[in-house]
Amino acid sequence: MTIRLAPSILSADFADLGREVAAVERGGADLIHVDVMDGHFVPNITIGPPVVRAIKRVATVPLDVHLMIEEPDRYLDDFIDAGAAMVSVHVEVLPHLHRTIGAIKSRGVKAGVVLNPSTPVVAIENVAGDVDFVLVMSVNPGFGGQAFIGRSLDKIRSVRAMLDAAGNAAPVEVDGGIDLQNVAVVVAAGAEILVAGQAVFGGRQPEQAARALKDAAVSAMMSRARA
Ligand code: DX5
Ligand code: ZN
Numbered sequence: 001m002t003i004r005l006a007p008s009i010l011s012a013d014f015a016d017l018g019r020e021v022a023a024v025e026r027g028g029a030d031l032i033h034v035d036v037m038d039g040h041f042v043p044n045i046t047i048g049p050p051v052v053r054a055i056k057r058v059a060t061v062p063l064d065v066h067l068m069i070e071e072p073d074r075y076l077d078d079f080i081d082a083g084a085a086m087v088s089v090h091v092e093v094l095p096h097l098h099r100t101i102g103a104i105k106s107r108g109v110k111a112g113v114v115l116n117p118s119t120p121v122v123a124i125e126n127v128a129g130d131v132d133f134v135l136v137m138s139v140n141p142g143f144g145g146q147a148f149i150g151r152s153l154d155k156i157r158s159v160r161a162m163l164d165a166a167g168n169a170a171p172v173e174v175d176g177g178i179d180l181q182n183v184a185v186v187v188a189a190g191a192e193i194l195v196a197g198q199a200v201f202g203g204r205q206p207e208q209a210a211r212a213l214k215d216a217a218v219s220a221m222m223s224r225a226r227a
């Protein structure tokens with residue numbers, strides 16, 4: 001089990017993304033989580049491929065691109081060409097999920113599937129052997145700074161069990177409301193990739209905040225390994 005911290009730039013200073021990315025990398029960020037929203041699938045609009053391309057120029061860690069958009073198939077190549085190393089798509093918008101996963105992987109990029117809080121785990125059962133990671137939303141997507149939905153812990157355990165049953169060691173990623181108070185239980189439930197926006201960029205010291213969150217997650221992982 002390897003813990004990776006993926007700060008979400010949604011809560012960063014968009015006028016100073018280069019400095020924000022560098023700060024969290026110094027603080028131990030393993031990935032940069034990029035939230036793409038289209039104003040249709042979620043009630044908010046954020047960024048597109050040109051901004052991903054700009055972040056790619058300055059980031060030294062891989063970009064984890066979370067597509068909260070309808071018809072993601074139409075935009076996969078654009079985001080991959082812009083520099084995404086991981087692309088995740090929501091199962092709620094994809095009738096042909098298996099094909100989409102194949103399309104992402106065929107570009108040499110890690111393919112992830114995302115479950116909204118109200119989407120049952122069984123929705124990914126038939127692709128559990130195919131995915132490179134599963135993203136469990138622990139808030140309803142659309143905005144940063146929302147409260148963690150406690151029931152997500154059970155879902156993390158269920159997804160982990162489903163991947164294990166499929167013989168797939170792919171990590172579970174968790175996104176939404178993660179902070180210093182709950183990061184240990186999230187890791188104990190089986191999450192390995194931790195997205196955090198507000199908890200990292202909400203204060204004035206993203207480097208220190210990233211480091212504190214990563215340290216807490218790694219300690220929780222070591223206690224889990226000992227248990
Ligand atoms: C929510 C986004 C998240 C969000 C996380 O729609 O997918 O990545 O930015 O931010 P926090 O950690 O503030 O909940
Ligand atoms: Zn996200």
